[in-house]
Amino acid sequence: MSGWLGALIVLAAYAAFSMGLIHNGRLFQSANLVGSSALLVNGAYHGAWPSVTTNSVWCLISIVALARLQRRDQPPAASSNTPELAPDELLPPAPTQPGFTEANPGKQTTKPRGAAHP
Secondary structure, three states, X not given: OHHHHHHHHHHHHHHHHHOOOOOOOHHXXXXXXXXXXXXXXXXXXXXXXXXXXXXXXXXXXXXXXXXXXXXXXXXXXXXOOOOOOOOOOOOOXXXXXXXXXOOOOOOEOOOOOOOOOO
16 A cells, blocks of 8 residues: 555656646655655565665655755854844954044045154
């Protein structure tokens, strides 16, 4: 019974994916995992080792795909080492140096120490 049910699940998922009814997401990968697991159990019961091997690999592919989907959907963890930036900032503001104004950071407002007077 598990063989027929597994075959039905795998074929239904493949047909729905091929016709554009579902996308390569959790539903498709979960159906592949459940269906291939049922086929694996049936193959092992009947000693059909090529089928067991094929469905073991099929299960592994589905598990990896589901894990990748899970990681993709999780928000990235915030790092405590990086400064908080506004969404439009690429770099944190640079510290100001004495003698320079914020309006004109490249223009010095005072003479450097030790400069000769004309």
